Amino acid sequence: MYVEIKMCKPFRLTFFCMHITGDAVPLRVQARSLFSVHIGQSTSSPSQTNTLKVTLALNSPLDTPVLSKITIVGLIGSATGNSNNLVSLTISDVGSPSATNIFGGTGSWNQTAGSLVLTVAAGQSVSSTIPLVFSFDLQNPAESQAPSPTSIMAECVHSDAVLHYTTDGSQPTSSSSTYSTAVAVTTGQTLKVVASYDDQRDSQHSSATYT
Numbered sequence: 144m145y146v147e148i149k150m151c152k153p154f155r156l157t158f159f160c161m162h163i164t165g166d167a168v169p170l171r172v173q174a175r176s177l178f179s180v181h182i183g184q185s186t187s188s189p190s191q192t193n194t195l196k197v198t199l200a201l202n203s204p205l206d207t208p209v210l211s212k213i214t215i216v217g218l219i220g221s222a223t224g225n226s227n228n229l230v231s232l233t234i235s236d237v238g239s240p241s242a243t244n245i246f247g248g249t250g251s252w253n254q255t256a257g258s259l260v261l262t263v264a265a266g267q268s269v270s271s272t273i274p275l276v277f278s279f280d281l282q283n284p285a286e287s288q289a290p291s292p293t294s295i296m297a298e299c300v301h302s303d304a305v306l307h308y309t310t311d312g313s314q315p316t317s318s319s320s321t322y323s324t325a326v327a328v329t330t331g332q333t334l335k336v337v338a339s340y341d342d343q344r345d346s347q348h349s350s351a352t353y354t
Contacts, residue, residue: 196278205269213261217293222282224254234279242277304338
């Protein structure tokens with residue numbers, strides 16, 4: 144990108160823009176996603192309560208409550224929880240905006256999977272202009288262990304998305320049934336859903352089998 148400043152005299156200055164702060168490079172288009180993530184911890188001592196601090200930023204808001212989620216995976220080995228049973232884990236604010244308001248103050252913790260799922264509460268959204276910082280406590284393992292890769296995923300259905308679904312096991316497309324009200328399913332049926340957008344490719348397929 145070049146910016147030209149033309150002077151009154153036959154003289155011209157040309158500036159080459161080496162860098163523009165943030166993600167504001169002209170005409171740069173990215174898929175909706177997390178683009179800045181950091182996880183820190185308060186202690187590495189065995190069996191101690193460890194406060195994990197999470198900082199994340201998105202390039203597009205999570206603006207559809209209940210259907211928008213942040214999932215942290217890879218927190219393997221913690222003594223907190225009850226095996227594969229989901230338990231409610233309290234989160235705390237670190238500055239503003241308030242993560243406790245956005246996610247309702249708690250997340251769903253799975254000890255075996257080492258995952259924490261935070262769901263955007265009704266009437267809330269995650270901004271794309273201000274980083275979100277929050278913390279939560281987990282108990283460290285009693286013994287040392289090999290590190291496992293930790294990642295954060297944004298699962299979002301935006302307000303401009305159209306949801307399409309199937310219940311016959313086939314992959315949904317933009318031609319499949321459109322979701323508008325609750326979908327009736329029977330035992331053994333698999334509900335598959337995809338979000339379609341006008342301005343980008345469809346989301347990944349999500350599915351659930353009801354037993």
